[in-house]
Amino acid sequence: MIKLTGLIKRYPGRTVTANAVDGLDLEIPEGKLVSLLGPSGCGKTTTLRMIAGLERNDGGTIEIDGTVVSDPARRIFQGADRRPIGIVFQSYAIWPHMTVEQNVMFPLRVGKGKVAREVARQRARTALDMVGLADFATRPAPDLSGGQQQRVALARALVRQPKVLLLDEPLSNLDKGLRDRMRDEIRAVQQRLGITTVFVTHDQDEALAVSDDVIVMNHGRIVERGMPQEIYTFPREEFTARFLGVSNSVDGVVASVEEGGSVTVTTGSGPLTCVNAPQLREGEAVSVFMRPESLRLSRKDGPWKGTVEFSIYHGDCWDYHVRVGDDLLRVRVYREKVGIAHGQSVFLSPDPESAIVVPKSGADAGATGDAAGVDDAAAAPTAAKSATVSGSR
Ligand SMILES: Nc1ncnc2c1ncn2[C@@H]1O[C@H](COP(=O)(O)OP(=O)(O)OP(=O)(O)O)[C@@H](O)[C@H]1O
Ligand SMILES: [Mg+2]
Structure with a gap:
């Protein structure tokens, strides 16, 4: 179990x-994998390094497995070597002059918990077995592929049988296919060992795939926490919706x-019924978010009429950017061989089941954008908003 309370980190020179x-x-x-998900600079690595004891927190407390390992107010601080943690960094930090086994x-051969060479060798073999590298023990470490080196880093993090595993963007140096495989392997090892794990990533797909719970962060704070399917389907915060790629908002x-619990919303594009929206009042200003795949496109009919401005072909699908009134909406269409020409009129039907309605925060909720542009557009989720919408599950 990991418990962080009022954790604060200030860097010199920052206000x-x-x-x-x-x-x-x-x-x-205990035994859960939680991911810290958020844009660059939101404090994920800093949080992880404080849990590891590689960075000192300026305020708040850190408790690991029932022991307070850091509490500046009480002058408690255990360094990394005294905490029951294993850590894997984005750069594998494999020592090139050693074999895989070394x-x-x-x-196990340094510091306080030092054990005899043969014992260490046995434990290293067990850890290597766990990550599928038993046959590579005597190879020079640099002779491994990127994915294999990352597995060595994982075995090294696990060899002391830590209570907590900390992973900082462990997959971002791997190519796409390997990344998916390693992601699944990490999850499998984590579940087999039942080890409490913090997984840092800025990749929403990765976070959704591996986590028991996803913690969405921005500006050093938690925006929202939930199970992957909750966070994905019905984010309570505009920031989360945008960060998870819900690029359409009206x-x-x-x-x-x-x-x-359903409401009808008048929008510039036409009326829209939303099913999952209790606790809203008549006359209330709202933003409605829709995933590109939850808008149905038809050449013949539908409640919203628009014009295709441009299209992007992805192989398995098309993304159409459709102008409807003042809004430019992205619509994803699968299983279509022939694309729709620019300038052509089309009709859209929003799916009432998957529209996400949040009270308007007063920030610029009308701008479309994806994860890259999310930082400023949704910087101010309000307490009132979260209180209102949290009943919508
Ligand atoms: N050693 C440092 N000195 C001063 N500021 C720092 C230091 N390390 C991090 N910061 C600042 O603290 C904030 C949080 O950084 P952190 O590395 O935790 O972000 P992150 O969420 O891990 O981002 P990324 O996804 O880019 O890795 C950033 O604004 C960063 O510039
Ligand atoms: Mg980082």
């Missing part, structure tokens, strides 16, 4: 209002509230 980590409260249950043995006003 108090821009703490790198700004009052983080987080509890990770790399994995290393943590502004509107609640025209009527029906029984059972």
Whole structure:
């Protein structure tokens, strides 16, 4: 179990209002894998390094497996070598002058928990077996592929049988196919060992695929926490919706509230019924988010009429950018051989089941954008908003 309470990190030269980590409260249950997901600079690595003891927190406490390992107010600080953790970095940090086995043995041959060479060798073999590298023990480490080197790093992190595994973007140096395979292997090893794990990533697909819970972060704070399917299907915060690629948003006003939690919203594109939207009031200003694949496109009919401005072919699907009134909406269409010409009129039907309605925060909720542009557009999720929408599950 990991428990972070009011965790704060200030770097010299930065103002108090821009703490790198700004009052983080987080509890990770025994045996669970939780990912920290957020844009560059949001404080993921800093949080991980504080849990590891590689960085000192300026405020708050860190508890690992029932022991407070850091609490500056009480002058408690255990360094990394005294914490029951294993860590894997983005750069594998494999020692090139050693064999695979020597790399994995290393943590057992130094410092306080030092064990005899033969014992260390046995444990290294067990760890290498765990990551599928038993046959590579005597190879010089540099003679391995990137994926294999990352597995060595994982074996080395696991060899001391830590209570907690910390992974900082462990897959980002691997190519796509290998990344998916390693991701699944990490999850399999983590579940087999039942080891409490923090997985840092800025890749939403990766976070959704491996996690028990996803923690969405921005500006050193937690924006939202939830199971992957909750976070993906019904994000409660505009920031989360945008960061998870819900690139379409239209502004509107609640025209009527029906029984059972659905609402009809008047938008510039036309009326829209949304099923999962309780606790909204008539007349309330809202933003409605829609995934590109939840808008149905037809050449013949549908409630919203628009014009194709441009299209992008992805192999398995087309993305059409359709102008509907003031809004430019991205629509994803699968199983279509012939694309639709630019300038052609089309009709869109939004899916009432998958539209995400959030009260308008006063920030610029009307701008379309993807993860790259998310930082400024959704910087101010308000407490009121989260309170209102949290009932929508
Ligand atoms: N040693 C340092 N000195 C000063 N500022 C730092 C230091 N390390 C990080 N920061 C700042 O703290 C903030 C959080 O950085 P951090 O590395 O934790 O972000 P991150 O979420 O891991 O980003 P990325 O996805 O790019 O790795 C950033 O604004 C960064 O510039
Ligand atoms: Mg980082």
